[in-house]
Amino acid sequence: MVPQSQDPRSLPRLLAEKAIAEGDPLAWFERFYRLALAEGYPIPWADMKPNPNLMELCERIPDLRSPTNLLVVGCGLGDDAEWLAHQGHEVTAFDISPSAITHCCRRFPDSPVDYLVADLFDPPESWQKHFKIVLESYTLQVFKGSLRNEAVLRISELISPSGLLVLISRGRNESESAGTMPWPLTRDEVDVIPELGFRELFFEDYLDRSEERPIRRFRACYQKL
Ligand SMILES: C[S@@+](CC[C@H](N)C(=O)[O-])C[C@H]1O[C@@H](n2cnc3c(N)ncnc32)[C@H](O)[C@@H]1O
Structure with a gap:
């Protein structure tokens, strides 16, 4: 379980920063979806309706x-x-x-x-x-x-x-x-x-x-x- 702040972008931002710092800037997408979908965290860009x-x-x-x-x-x-x-x-x-x-x-x-x-x-x-x-x-x-x-x-x-x-x-x-x-x-x-x-x-x-x-x-x- 990852502590969630009020801002739904804080978790993806954290994971993005970490992946970029590790020199693997594409790694965070799967890490984020896996965690968010398993734990029910919000996915900030996914409005569940067409754009x-x-x-x-x-x-x-x-x-x-x-x-x-x-x-x-x-x-x-x-x-x-x-x-x-x-x-x-x-x-x-x-x-x-x-x-x-x-x-x-x-x-x-x-x-x-x-x-x-x-x-x-x-x-x-x-x-x-x-x-x-x-x-x-x-x-x-x-x-x-x-x-x-x-x-x-x-x-x-x-x-x-x-x-x-x-x-x-x-x-x-x-x-x-x-x-x-x-x-x-x-x-x-x-x-x-x-x-x-x-x-x-x-x-x-x-x-x-x-x-x-x-x-x-x-x-x-x-x-x-
Ligand atoms: C901000 S989200 C936008 C998702 C979707 N287009 C929308 O409007 O809801 C960016 C998406 O790009 C995907 N993505 C990131 N890098 C990618 C890559 N190299 N190849 C394919 N998809 C990638 C991510 O996993 C994520 O689903």
């Missing part, structure tokens, strides 16, 4: 509503993947945490979603340039430093020509401190995407008021050239 920021974006961008093969990066407990599958997409959803994926399969036993354990930094070869839509929401913001740039590159490689990359993240100005995990992205970090051979179709820097307190977010859609 309203994603649902709104799909309303605004018709191409996101055309059923196609779609990959969800770092799918967590699966709510976005399930919603996208119900929109008609053929969804593959992966996470580095085996506990998270096992939980998705238990929660949605009859799901059409193909859930699997995989590491974004070492994805299956068959995924290269394979997906017409790739969704990344709230995963880049749990990577720091060079890992974040590498993650953007790895994601870009999974998208087929003319395919779409959808990004939803926390946002901040360069001059603001990144603070504690989750570490918001800067516009410069997002602007590497066009340099990787994408055309920006949509970019929004806005306050998400669906949370208890407003959160600054970036929401964007890019098309691979």
